[in-house]
Amino acid sequence: MDDKYVRRIKIGVVGLPNSGKSTIVSSLSGLFIRTANYPGTTVSINVVNLTIKNLRIQLIDLPGIYSLSSEMPDEEVA
Numbered sequence: 001m002d003d004k005y006v007r008r009i010k011i012g013v014v015g016l017p018n019s020g021k022s023t024i025v026s027s028l029s030g031l032f033i034r035t036a037n038y039p040g041t042t043v044s045i046n047v048v049n050l051t052i053k054n055l056r057i058q059l060i061d062l063p064g065i066y067s068l069s070s071e072m073p074d075e076e077v078a
Helices: 021-029 073-077
Strands: 007-013 046-052 055-061
Touching: 007 021, 021 046, 021 055
Parallel strands: 007 055
Antiparallel strands: 046 055
């Protein structure tokens, strides 16, 4: 298939710490992303690329955030 006809979508997975963002990305991709039962496990961006038929999906798993204004270095990544 000609690459110009492939649809591309970027999805940022954003939410509170310990709310299941990495678990969803792991489940959808079949890849292992470390999770734990406490906030702050994901401290960097995890990017997963999926292809379904003519659709390329980039899932971007971000560290948890409490607000839109960052106060901590790991929140600035998100």
